[in-house]
Amino acid sequence: EKSGSKFNDVWSSGDGAVWVEVVAAAPFSERSGHASLVFGNKMFVLGGAGVSDVWSSLDGGTWDLVTADAGWPTASIDGGACVFQSKIFVMVGNAVWASDDGSTWVVVTSAAQWQSRAYYVSFVFDNLLFMTGGRIYESGTFSMLNDVWTSEDGADWTQLSVSAEWSSRAGHTVEILNRQAFLMGGSASNSGGPYLDDVWYLESITTDQPSSQPTVEPPPAAITAESSEKILGVIWIASHTALIGLAAINYLR
Numbered sequence: 001e002k003s004g005s006k007f008n009d010v011w012s013s014g015d016g017a018v019w020v021e022v023v024a025a026a027p028f029s030e031r032s033g034h035a036s037l038v039f040g041n042k043m044f045v046l047g048g049a050g051v052s053d054v055w056s057s058l059d060g061g062t063w064d065l066v067t068a069d070a071g072w073p074t075a076s077i078d079g080g081a082c083v084f085q086s087k088i089f090v091m092v093g094n095a096v097w098a099s100d101d102g103s104t105w106v107v108v109t110s111a112a113q114w115q116s117r118a119y120y121v122s123f124v125f126d127n128l129l130f131m132t133g134g135r136i137y138e139s140g141t142f143s144m145l146n147d148v149w150t151s152e153d154g155a156d157w158t159q160l161s162v163s164a165e166w167s168s169r170a171g172h173t174v175e176i177l178n179r180q181a182f183l184m185g186g187s188a189s190n191s192g193g194p195y196l197d198d199v200w201y202l203e204s205i206t207t208d209q210p211s212s213q214p215t216v217e218p219p220p221a222a223i224t225a226e227s228s229e230k231i232l233g234v235i236w237i238a239s240h241t242a243l244i245g246l247a248a249i250n251y252l253r
Contacts, residue, residue, distance in 0.1 A: 006030040010060045022060040028053065033076025035090070039083050044102055046090060049076045054102050066102040079121035079173065084129050089154055091122055091131065096154045113157040114149045119170035125181045126205045129154055132183065135170040135190060142190035144168035150205075166200045179204045 008030045010022040026045075034048030044066070045055040052074045054066040072092045080091035089108070090097045094116040096108040112131075120134025131149040135142055146168040148161040172186030181202040188194050 006032045012060055026055075027063050027065070028055045033078055035077040035079070035081035037081055037083060037088070039088050039102065044088065046070070046081050046088070047072065047074070047077050050074050056102060067105075070097070070099070070105045072097045072105065076118055078119055078171065079123075080131075082122050082124055082129070084124050084154065089122070089129065091120075093117070098154060108154040109156075112149075112151075112155075113159070114147070115145075117145065119187075120145070121172055121174050121183075123174045123176065123181065125176060125202070126179075128152060128205065130160075130174075130181070131157070132164075132174065133169050133172060133186070144170050144188060144190075164200075166198065167196070169196055172196070 008026045008028055009024050010026055011019045012022050013019045028045055029051065031048035031051060034051075035046040037044055037046070042056045042058055043060060045063075047053065047070065052070045052072055053068050054070050055063045056066050057063045070090070072090055072095070075092050077090060077092060082089055087098045087100045088102055090099075090105075091112075094112045094114055095110050096112055097105050098108050099105045114131055115136055117134035117136045120131060122129065122131050124130070129151045131151075133145050133147070135144055137143075146161075146164045146166055147159065148164050149157045150160050151157045166183055167188065169186035169188055170190075173184050175182045175184070183200045183202070185198070186196050188196055
């Protein structure tokens with residue numbers, strides 16, 4: 001029996017259509033708001049609401065506890081974790097943490113330039129660390145964001161866009177394909193809806209010098225329903241996907 005909407009099962013698929021249960025109850029606790037990624041040929045489960053532990057697995061069936069307490073706040077991580085410069089980066093609020101093994105974590109910055117938020121998405125694109133959108137809480141009110149920030153090291157951040165072409169949202173996802181970043185879906189309000197089903201893409205970002213301001217050519221554009229089905233199909237077919245609890249990770253065969 002599961003506690004509310006939290007899970008600790010693991011599923012696997014080679015095509016996104018047919019799924020196989022790898023383990024019904026992994027040794028890590030039932031959770032939500034966690035992050036999952038691949039690092040060093042292992043799958044990792046990182047924290048979640050109320051926990052800050054880290055687990056790893058070679059096959060999705062057998063899991064090892066890497067650390068019981070990574071040190072970051074016990075808050076939802078969701079899309080705020082990615083692999084960058086041969087390290088795992090985790091973002092909570094507006095603090096950034098990093099580890100080269102998943103066990104020992106250091107604070108990269110305790111207060112990034114972007115506003116503290118939840119349910120945002122971080123990703124790596126063109127050798128830069130990105131942070132996009134999310135939800136903030138001010139004066140008793142939740143608000144959604146559509147800003148975009150980049151960093152070369154996770155410590156110093158530059159605002160690439162105050163208000164991107166896609167609408168304000170939280171809980172969205174981003175995938176990289178053919179030197180383009182595809183932003184998809186999310187929620188437009190704190191009440192859980194309306195949910196979004198649009199798809200946007202960002203062309204490759206180029207820099208003349210490592211310290212120069214990134215430029216975008218052209219700006220993000222919307223994708224038609226017909227073309228998005230083709231793109232999403234390529235993403236699913238090219239990757240093997242594992243579903244862990246309420247988070248999914250993609251890793252190449």
